[in-house]
Amino acid sequence: MLENFSAAANPYESITGGNLLYNDYLSLINDVISFMDANRTAPNFKNTIRGAISYQSLVYINAQLLVSANKNNILPEYITLVPWSIVQNTSTTFISMDLINSMAFYLKNYVITNHALPNNLNILGFIINMPQFLMLEIVSLKKH
Structure with a gap:
């Protein structure tokens, strides 16, 4: 009840x-x-x-x-x-582990196809450069 x-x-x-x-x-x-x-x-x-x-x-x-x-x-x-x-700050953007994983999958396929890293990734409308994404990947791996 x-x-x-x-x-x-x-x-x-x-x-x-x-x-x-x-x-x-x-x-x-x-x-x-x-x-x-x-x-x-x-x-x-x-x-x-x-x-x-x-x-x-x-x-x-x-x-x-x-x-x-x-x-x-x-x-x-x-x-x-x-x-x-x-x-509660509307300017704060949270990037979920699922989204990071999806972007890592995209990045892996991009590298296999293009034999190079992309200049950046678009995550929720934010342009993330490769050093920023590297940090997101590392933080994500540490949480696993």
Whole structure:
């Protein structure tokens, strides 16, 4: 049965980013459950080793965890925290691992066909040069 809960009245956040490890985010999840069961409202924030995580970030983080768990059939070893002020900024562009993988596939086929690297790639309307894409590839590989 779906229960009724109130939204957080005064969300607050003090994280600057970084990773939250598996045990830390499980503890966070349990803290949120306990808080919501006791108060019938979403928390304004929850404290972690990375600082205070706002209500909005809690919703977003759990969405990321669910997507990852559904895709990989296991929860990730860690979740990367991005401050809500960055997430909600309409000038911020997020490039997904799936998009990086698609672009790597395109790049591989381009090199096989043309025997050279392209000057750049168009990702979501942004022109990414090869050094930038190299960094995206490396970061993506480190997360696997």
